[in-house]
Amino acid sequence: MNYRLYDAHNHLQDPRLAPHREAVLAAVRRENVVKMVVNGSCEADWPEVLELARRCPEVIPAFGCHPWYVKGLTPDWQKALVRHLEAVPCGIGEVGLDRWIKGYDLEQQEQVFVWQLRLAAERELPVSIHCLQAWGRLLEILRAEPRPRCGFLLHSYGGPQEMIAPLAELGAYFSLPGYFAHERKARQRKAFRALPPDRMLIETDAPDQLLPPERSGHPLTDGHTNKAINHPANLGAVYQFAAELLNEPIEALAQRVEANFQRLFAAVATALAR
Numbered sequence: 001m002n003y004r005l006y007d008a009h010n011h012l013q014d015p016r017l018a019p020h021r022e023a024v025l026a027a028v029r030r031e032n033v034v035k036m037v038v039n040g041s042c043e044a045d046w047p048e049v050l051e052l053a054r055r056c057p058e059v060i061p062a063f064g065c066h067p068w069y070v071k072g073l074t075p076d077w078q079k080a081l082v083r084h085l086e087a088v089p090c091g092i093g094e095v096g097l098d099r100w101i102k103g104y105d106l107e108q109q110e111q112v113f114v115w116q117l118r119l120a121a122e123r124e125l126p127v128s129i130h131c132l133q134a135w136g137r138l139l140e141i142l143r144a145e146p147r148p149r150c151g152f153l154l155h156s157y158g159g160p161q162e163m164i165a166p167l168a169e170l171g172a173y174f175s176l177p178g179y180f181a182h183e184r185k186a187r188q189r190k191a192f193r194a195l196p197p198d199r200m201l202i203e204t205d206a207p208d209q210l211l212p213p214e215r216s217g218h219p220l221t222d223g224h225t226n227k228a229i230n231h232p233a234n235l236g237a238v239y240q241f242a243a244e245l246l247n248e249p250i251e252a253l254a255q256r257v258e259a260n261f262q263r264l265f266a267a268v269a270t271a272l273a274r
């Protein structure tokens with residue numbers, strides 16, 4: 001393979017992947033995955049993300065509080081977040097807004113999100129944003145608040161196609177997950193075909209967002225629940241899906257994604273290499 005793969009968003013620290021960690025790392029290296037952004041989602045998993053960043057050169061760490069976990073934050077979460085941000089070159093993520101999850105508290109989610117977004121802008125860190133069913137509000141916040149100059153990532157972008165242009169104008173990159181290869185995700189696929197070429201990234205979101213089974217070259221099962229989970233080495237299969245979707249040779253697509261990834265994460269990757 002003469003191109004390199006970049007995973008814009010995964011959760012290598014997830015406990016479901018822990019029993020398979022060494023095999024997973026060996027497999028991603030065989031697949032030529034050269035960088036992956038590993039996103040924390042709550043205070044409890046930040047130390048594990050930090051540990052992975054210290055021992056794996058492929059890992060670009062990100063620390064953040066995901067909207068699903070805002071209710072579990074301790075009173076010291078902001079201090080703990082800053083401590084992690086200062087421990088290693090990194091991004092901020094996964095953060096965002098979610099009106100899909102049962103029992104959501106949008107007001108608390110917004111407070112936590114805005115605080116983290118301001119921190120990203122203040123420290124010039126790339127930020128990975130999750131959004132479900134709150135696109136209008138997200139756009140309002142992104143317009144009103146300071147944003148990091150390097151840009152920000154809308155991971156698994158599932159918003160309306162008409163919002164791509166205004167979001168891109170604010171600095172958005174959009175990442176495609178393998179999950180959108182499922183037949184029912186036609187609306188999301190159509191939106192990705194309309195992306196500005198210099199704003200597209202690719203992700204696994206492993207261990208979540210599984211590809212359709214016929215596309216997944218690296219099957220993996222959660223030992224506790226016996227459910228299929230997404231293997232980070234499926235990234236190559238997501239590139240394949242993206243190339244088919246955009247009707248573009250995979251080498252050309254990979255080069256473009258590499259340039260886009262480096263633009264968004266360049267400062268962090270350079271600082272980590274020092």
Ligand SMILES: [Zn+2]
Nearest residue numbers: 009039094205
């Ligand atoms: Zn995620």
